[in-house]
Amino acid sequence: MERKFNWLAEIVAHAAGRAWAFALCVLSLILWAIAGPIFQYSESWQLIINTGTTIVTFLMVFLIQNTQNRNGAAIQAKLDELIRTGRAKNDFIGIEHLTEAEVEDFRKRCAQAAEKAAASSLSPVGT
8 A cells, every 4th residue: 555655645645736737726726716706606605715725725735745754764765775884776766666665675674784894893802
């Protein structure tokens, strides 16, 4: 289920940032405004736009937040790898498309490698 949600969140977040999505929203507002006189600017007419925008906003918050969380964690893991080695591994390219659990596994491996590197640099050489 997590992979399907991540897939959906990525598609919706990408689509929401496109020009056609903005144009569709503007068109919806224009149609709603044109319908105002037909419905005599009734409470039902107002309720349509209020309900629609509330639902879209509510769902988009969760989808975009999911995408941002995964991207932030992936960027951090990539930076950890760059700092640790001075050269990034190809394994880290594209990890922002993984689930949160898989990105967290990458982050744990980076932390373990950093601890090993720190421990080996502290041990005396030649003794």
